[in-house]
Structures are given as C-alpha cells and as structure tokens.
Amino acid sequence: MSEDDIADLERLAAHVELPTRAPLFHAGDLARFVYTVTSGTLRLQRDLSDGRRQVIGFAIPGDFIGLSLDETYRFSADALTAVSLCRFDRKDFTSLSHSRQSLLERLHLAATHELTIAQDHMVVLGRRRAEERVAAFVLRWRERLGRINGRSATVGLPMSRQDMADHLGLTIETVSRTMARWMRDRIILDVPGGIRVLDQQRLAAILPD
Amino acid sequence: MSEDDIADLERLAAHVELPTRAPLFHAGDLARFVYTVTSGTLRLQRDLSDGRRQVIGFAIPGDFIGLSLDETYRFSADALTAVSLCRFDRKDFTSLSHSRQSLLERLHLAATHELTIAQDHMVVLGRRRAEERVAAFVLRWRERLGRINGRSATVGLPMSRQDMADHLGLTIETVSRTMARWMRDRIILDVPGGIRVLDQQRLAAILPD
DNA sequence: CTGTGGCCTTGATCAGGATCAAACCGGCGT
DNA sequence: ACGCCGGTTTGATCCTGATCAAGGCCACAG
Numbered sequence: 001m002s003e004d005d006i007a008d009l010e011r012l013a014a015h016v017e018l019p020t021r022a023p024l025f026h027a028g029d030l031a032r033f034v035y036t037v038t039s040g041t042l043r044l045q046r047d048l049s050d051g052r053r054q055v056i057g058f059a060i061p062g063d064f065i066g067l068s069l070d071e072t073y074r075f076s077a078d079a080l081t082a083v084s085l086c087r088f089d090r091k092d093f094t095s096l097s098h099s100r101q102s103l104l105e106r107l108h109l110a111a112t113h114e115l116t117i118a119q120d121h122m123v124v125l126g127r128r129r130a131e132e133r134v135a136a137f138v139l140r141w142r143e144r145l146g147r148i149n150g151r152s153a154t155v156g157l158p159m160s161r162q163d164m165a166d167h168l169g170l171t172i173e174t175v176s177r178t179m180a181r182w183m184r185d186r187i188i189l190d191v192p193g194g195i196r197v198l199d200q201q202r203l204a205a206i207l208p209d
Numbered sequence: 210m211s212e213d214d215i216a217d218l219e220r221l222a223a224h225v226e227l228p229t230r231a232p233l234f235h236a237g238d239l240a241r242f243v244y245t246v247t248s249g250t251l252r253l254q255r256d257l258s259d260g261r262r263q264v265i266g267f268a269i270p271g272d273f274i275g276l277s278l279d280e281t282y283r284f285s286a287d288a289l290t291a292v293s294l295c296r297f298d299r300k301d302f303t304s305l306s307h308s309r310q311s312l313l314e315r316l317h318l319a320a321t322h323e324l325t326i327a328q329d330h331m332v333v334l335g336r337r338r339a340e341e342r343v344a345a346f347v348l349r350w351r352e353r354l355g356r357i358n359g360r361s362a363t364v365g366l367p368m369s370r371q372d373m374a375d376h377l378g379l380t381i382e383t384v385s386r387t388m389a390r391w392m393r394d395r396i397i398l399d400v401p402g403g404i405r406v407l408d409q410q411r412l413a414a415i416l417p418d
Numbered sequence: 419c420t421g422t423g424g425c426c427t428t429g430a431t432c433a434g435g436a437t438c439a440a441a442c443c444g445g446c447g448t
Numbered sequence: 449a450c451g452c453c454g455g456t457t458t459g460a461t462c463c464t465g466a467t468c469a470a471g472g473c474c475a476c477a478g
Contacts, residue, residue, distance in 0.1 A: 046332050049417045054332040068321040075328065101310040104317060111320040112277040118327035119284065123255050123263040125334035126378030130465060161426065169335030171466060176427055208258045339435065370456065380436055385457055 005100055012096065014087040024065070024077040024085070031073045033087050035065040040083030041158045045166065046075045055167035057117070058141075058159060061148055064110050066090075080158045125169045133168040134178045135206040138188075142197065156194040214309055221305065222295040233274070233286040233294070240282045242296050244274040249292030250367045254375070255284045264376035266326070267350075267368060270357055273319050275299075289367045334378045342377040343387045344415040347397075351406065365403040 016035070018024060024035070027046060042059040056075050059065050065077055065085075097104040124136050142155045157164075165172045179195070182188045187203055189196040197203060225244070227233060233244070236255060251268040265284050268274050274286055274294075306313040333345050351364045366373075374381045388404070391397045396412055398405040406412060 046328065048332070048336065052336040054335045056328050056331055068325055069318055070325065074325055098310065101307065101313060104310060104313050108313060108317040108320060109278055111317060111324060112279075115320060115324050115327060116277055116279065116283055118324060118331065119255065119265050122265055122327065122330060122334060123257070125331060126263045126375070127257065127261045166335070172426080173428085173467085174465060177465095180427070381456075382437085382458085383435060386435095389457070 002102060005103055008096055008100065009086075009088070009103075012088050012092045016085045016087045018079040018083040018085070020079060020082055022079045022083075024079065024083075025073050027073055027076045029073050031066055031068075031070060032090055034067055034090050034093050035085040035087050037061050037063050037065065038084045038086060040079060040081045042083055043078050043080050043159060043163055044075050045078075053166045054169075055159075055163055057121075057167070060144060064107070064114075067107055067111055067114075080163070130168075130170055130174050131178050132207055133170060134164070134175060135203055137164060137168055138195070138197070139203060139207065153198070153200075154191060154194060154196045158193070211311060214312055217305055217309065218295075218297070218312075221297050221301045223297075225294045225296045227288040227292040227294070229288060229291055231288045231292075233288065233292075234282050236282055236285045238282050240275055240277075240279060241299055243276055243299050243302050244294045244296050246270050246272050246274065247293045247295060249288060249290040251292055252287050252289050252368060252372055253284050254287075262375045263378075264368075264372055266330075266376070269353060273316070276316055276320055276323075289372070339377075339379055339383050340387050341416055342379060343373070343384060344412055346373060346377055347404070347406070348412060348416065362407070362409075363400060363403060363405045367402070 016024075018040070024042060025031075025033075037059050039061055042065065044056045044059060044065070046054050046056055048054075058080070059077070066073060068074060097107065120140075124133050128136060138155065141157070142151075145155060146152070159167075161172045161175050164170075165175045168175070179188065182203075183190055185202075187197075187199045189198055225233075227249070233251060234240075234242075246268050248270055251274065253265045253268060253274070255263050255265055257263075267289070268286070275282060277283060306316065329349075333342050337345060347364065350366070351360075354364060355361070368376075370381045370384050373379075374384045377384065388397065391412075392399055394411075396406075396408045398407055
C-alpha cells in the first residue's frame, strides 16, 4: 500500500486490545467495524443451535476480520491470546475505498485469498481422513506462522485441542490420539505451547495432494 | 452497475458457448480469463492425486468464475449442461477495474459473498450428519435457483449423484439412500431431471441452524 | 502441602456411513 | 426388438472415527 493510503488509514484507525479469551464480536452482531490484526491469534467460528461448532479459521497478524459486506457478522471472533487490532468504522472504510481504489484492491486481494484458503479447507473437510486433516492443519499453520516470524521447526499452537477438532471436523480424542502417535513415531515433539516438527518429510508424506 | 460500466465491459467481452460435459478450464491452467455465466450450470472442483474429488461448488447464471487473483486456476470448471458465458481477458479486466472502481466494488462484493457461502459449506462438511448435508444442499440449491427463475416446488438437479456426494463429503450410496427415504416419506417426489419438494417444512426441520 | 478444575490422554465399545457387491433402469444404437 | 452402457438403487458387511468412561497432568488457590 502507498504512503498516502497508510496515512489516511491511520487517521481512521482506532486501536483495540483484547485479553486472552475475550470476544471481539459475536455472530449476528451489527457489523459496524472491520479489523486488522496486529498481534496475537483469534478464533473465528460459527455455532449451530444444538452446540455443534465449526471453527472457520484463525486470524493472525496481517489478517483482516469482517471484510464481508453483510449487515451483521456471520461468525464469532474470540481472542485465543492477548490480541491487538486496528479497528475501522466500516462506513469510513467504505467511503475511503471509494476514493482510493488501491485500498479496495488490497481488500479484494485479501478476500480472494481467503476464498482460496476456504476452498482448500473444503477439500480437507470433505475428502481427507483424520490423520490427513491433522497433518494438513499442522503443515499449513506452520507455513502461515513462517511467513510472519520466519520458518522454524517449533510451531506454536495457541488453540486448544477442542479448537483444532472443531476446525477439522473431528473429535478432541481423534486429534489427541493422532498427535500422540506422531510423538511415539518421533515425527513431532511436544513442547510447551506447541510442538516441534522433527520430521517434516514424513509429516508431508501423510498428505497426498 | 452503471450504463457506462456495462458498455465498457461489452467492448471487452467475448462470448463462449460450451456443450454438456465440456471443460472450461483445468486446475493449474494459466488463469488468463475471468468469466460470468449467462446460462447453464457448471461444476467447480478440486482433485487429489489419488482420485478423490471435492466439488467446491456449482456456478449458475450471474456467477463469476475465476475472480481469484492467482497466476493459475486453483480448481477445474466443467459444464454440466450446455453453458454460455462472457469471457474477459484478465489483464483488460484488471485495468478497467483500475479506472472504474464500481466494477471493482462489484467484484469485491461477489468475492465476499462467495466467501460467506464457502464458510457456510465448511459448517456442513465439518459438523453436519449425512441427512443434514443432503437437506442443506437441496434447500440452498432451491433457494439459489429461486432467485433466478422464481420460487418453484420443482428443483432441477443438473448434477449427478456422484457430484452431490463429492460436494457434500459423502458417497453416492449415502446420497441415494437419503433421497430414497425422503421419497418413501413423501417429502420429495422424483421428477425427470430433478425433484419436486412436497414438504418444505419437514425438509427444513432436518436442519438445526 | 493438598485440593480443585480445566484440559488432555488413553482405553473400550459403538455406530454412522463407507465399502463391497449385485441388481435395476432408461436411453441409445443397431 | 435387443443388448449395451452409464448412472442409480438396494442390500450386506466392514471400519474409521465417534462416543462413553477413566485417569493423568498441571497450574493455581487455600
């Protein structure tokens, strides 16, 4: 983005800080704001009336939240760690994007990128077996973190096993058993707050593409 | 969209006709074009190397195809019926959207709408049981067709059972059995090329939201 | 130090949907 | 008319991952 765009954005931005576990918004709330994450991790989820949950995704620094143009948010967003965000009033944001199409282009880019990720995840949910799902998650999460912090064998997992399960369409037990097996097989190592990938080769080999 | 925009678009548009079963493009092809559907139905899918398939969605009149901004297409698109489309060279399209942000806005709207649909489908794939998945599909498909042709109890299903199965993360047998049961229970009626919804109430009741 | 609660792991059993297998059906060409 | 072929239905059995049920681990409070 250009200097001017950033300057204009700065003028509209409000800074928001959330502690661990705090909700940012709830599905159905009036969608007044758009956010970008500057630090921390959030969980995005949709809930069914009977308690079933689908974790749509996780948001990390650099991600937009709430760029869909509906009246209300279609999912809930909660902080998994302490989080800081830039908040924009959607009305201001929209009118600014009228005057500066470079901003709109950036939004559009973000939206189509999200869409591609969503379609990838459909394949995981629709056609992958349990072990493949967990492998896909670990590998992609590592990749995403790598684009921010630089590649590292140690992968932080701020979400609970339940969150992973609800992201992957599995139960907590299946996720736990799968990762326990990988630890026995020395594919990964348990480290506090995450895992260390010992054998990227074998992990990647679980996933036919 | 404004008159001017449409005029500009007309100038760039090429008309494409596809017969039943013809491919529009294949995943991995260089993404030179963007399309909008003017008539017919297409199937969008991603394939795994071992033959597993995920049908990402179906495109019907009014839909854009290929608005993702990657170098190559990330899924394949095939005609399920005879199809006609408007084809735009992506380079022209992009430069036009620089000059006319209303076009870009429309694209962005389409993209975020697609994204919402994709997230809805994640819930179906991740957390719905077999019967709910089929019900979600029939109800949403009917809804979509209704927005084009007007609501009707008769729902055309141009896709095969295999396509539905691969869309819903099920097998063809499960889809078939589910619909057979609904026919026995007088919830739907088999008509050539589709079904007739006899009892919308009971169908909708299958789906907790 | 000990109790408590949240999360995770591990084991035993169950079941929903997959897989395997066969029959059915309708359209089409000869 | 007939046989063929692809898609679909139906039935029998199997298996992956869900469910049910304990137990373990650790951080934190008293």
